[in-house]
Amino acid sequence: MGKAGRTGTSHGRLGHALSGVAVAVGCVLFLGAFALGAVLYQPYTVPTDSMDPTVKAGDRVLAERIDGKDVRRGDVVVFQDSVWGSVPMVKRVVGTGGDKVACCDKQGRLSVNGKTMQEPYLKDTGPDSQPPFKRTTVPQGKLFLLGDHRMDSVDSRVHLTDGDHGAVSRTAVNARVDAIAWPTSGLGMLARPAGFSGLPGGTSKPGPLQPLLIAVVAGAALIMGGAAYGPIARRAGRGTRG
Incomplete structure (x- = not known):
């Protein structure tokens, strides 16, 4: 065998070895990220339009499983409370234990601890968009929840006469919505609202969904690229011999 033949054989073996490594790494990334995502996230179908336009009735969302203390x-949380109903619901947290929540000023804006909230995600804006209520103090360990479609949401305002001032226990929270998975027209991550960032405790950081999706895509690309090496190399070899 000539020097060129030996070199070609050596390169071929190296290529096959690298393609095998690519497939192995791709499988680890793809399967690992997919499995971790299944553990950390749960799919959920939104039942009503109370959170429109952020999420609409029938939307399929991905919600990160979290402990209520991390809210x-x-x-935007998925929770279940027997006073509110028998099925999980989706609402936005606007107040936590100790907060003084009031509605509304002349422009129909909500205030928390005396600070007027800017809520660009609302379906309705203006003085008539939110039924007013007297200021209420959220009990410790509880959450005050409102829908983004304030004129079409049964939320903490409706339950103000309950013993907990309309608030829901943190332990009732199952997950925090991170992204919309369906329909494709709404596909994407939910934005973190800046209006609450100036209050003590700030706002939540996005969950690990984006890195997991990147790992899944990268893994799939490595698997396909590594698997494609063999046929490509064989075609190239036949072309060289021809």
């Missing part, structure tokens, strides 16, 4: 103002 911050501005989070």
